[in-house]
Amino acid sequence: MLKILVVDDDPNILELVSIQLTQAGYAVQKASNGFEALEIIEMDYPDLVVVDVMMPGMDGYTLTRKIRSTTDIPVLLLTAKGELADKEKGFLSGSDDYVVKPFEPKELQFRINAILRRYDKAVDAFIQAGPLNINRQSYEVLVGNKILLLPLKEFELLSVLASRLNTVFTRDILLERVWGYDYEGDEQTLNVHIKRVREKLQKLTPNVKIATVRGVGYKLEVLE
Template sequence: MMKILVVDDDPNILELVNIHLSQAGYTVMKALNGFEALKLVEEDFPDLAVVDVMMPGMDGFTLTKKLRTEADIPVLLLTAKGELEDKEKGFLAGSDDYVVKPFEPKELLFRIHAILRRYDKAVDLFIQAGPMNINRQSYEVSVGKKVLLLPLKEFELLSVLASKPNYVFTREILIERVWGYDYEGDEQTLNVHIKRLRDKLEKLTAEVIISTVRGVGYKLEVSSS
């Protein structure tokens, strides 16, 4: 699962970003300043960092430069200013993109996803959920010697659900992750794909099922035989 380091001296912004990233299926590492962030990086390596520019002690530009030069971690800057000078300083420090406060959570998620794709980190190539293996290179789903080939959208949907077994993904997040942020269709498309996946998984294994969490979304449950 992708790990995102979020660094902001405002606890409210920190928690807001944490909630939206967690709902999107990311694992979140939180730090209130640059020094905390660097200590966290020594203990666990994130796939991307979301860094506030205006922080006491060590500003976002300095932290970005350290994260890029010392650990080569992609960085998205959060800034309260939209001035050209700040953008220039951010890019010169090594940031990959920036979002201006106040921001829409969807825009933040879209930009994070875009950076991860650029670094080929947006998805794990191999996912395992119980006895089920998903190979994102060959687009095969297998249990033992049984192999299942799925249409692309069904495969992407199963991959998202399997990336975090027993985690409840909201309907909105599933639609955004599989069909994109600009999808204009209705939720019936998701319902149809879930039904088809359930039918196919039933024939593949009894240990992996897709459960409905009423009023919220879906989760992939793994049980031992």
């Protein structure tokens, strides 16, 4: 499950954002200030950090610079300021996006998913999941000398699942990452593609399977 660290000195905002992201299928870590956030990052590397700009002791811009000076963790800034100069300061500090309070919960989720999707595209061109080797350049899936060629959406779906073994991806996240956040279809499309990839994987190797996490989504498992 993808981990998101939320940093805000306002306990109400911290709880609100945490609940929303937990419901979206993320594992949420919480910090009430920049110093606490840096300690959490050092101990347990999150996939993304949501940072409030106006915090005492260490503001969000400073925290963002510190995060980006030593890691490649993406950062999304939350702030009550919407002026162009403030946005510029946020991006210059190294943030990936900027959301102005008050914000629609869905907008925050869309922007987080879009950032994570961009970072997924920067992953190595080759993904290994047990005996499965995925070549994102040639769009081939290999097990030993067996080659599987999948339609594009099926290939992208398998690549997302294989990029983080045993990580549960929610249905919404999979739809947004493979079909785009503006996709207007329904979950049946995802169900059909999951079924097709499962059937093809089973023929290729019995050691890799897509598991259903009821009420949440799917994850890729490598069996012993």
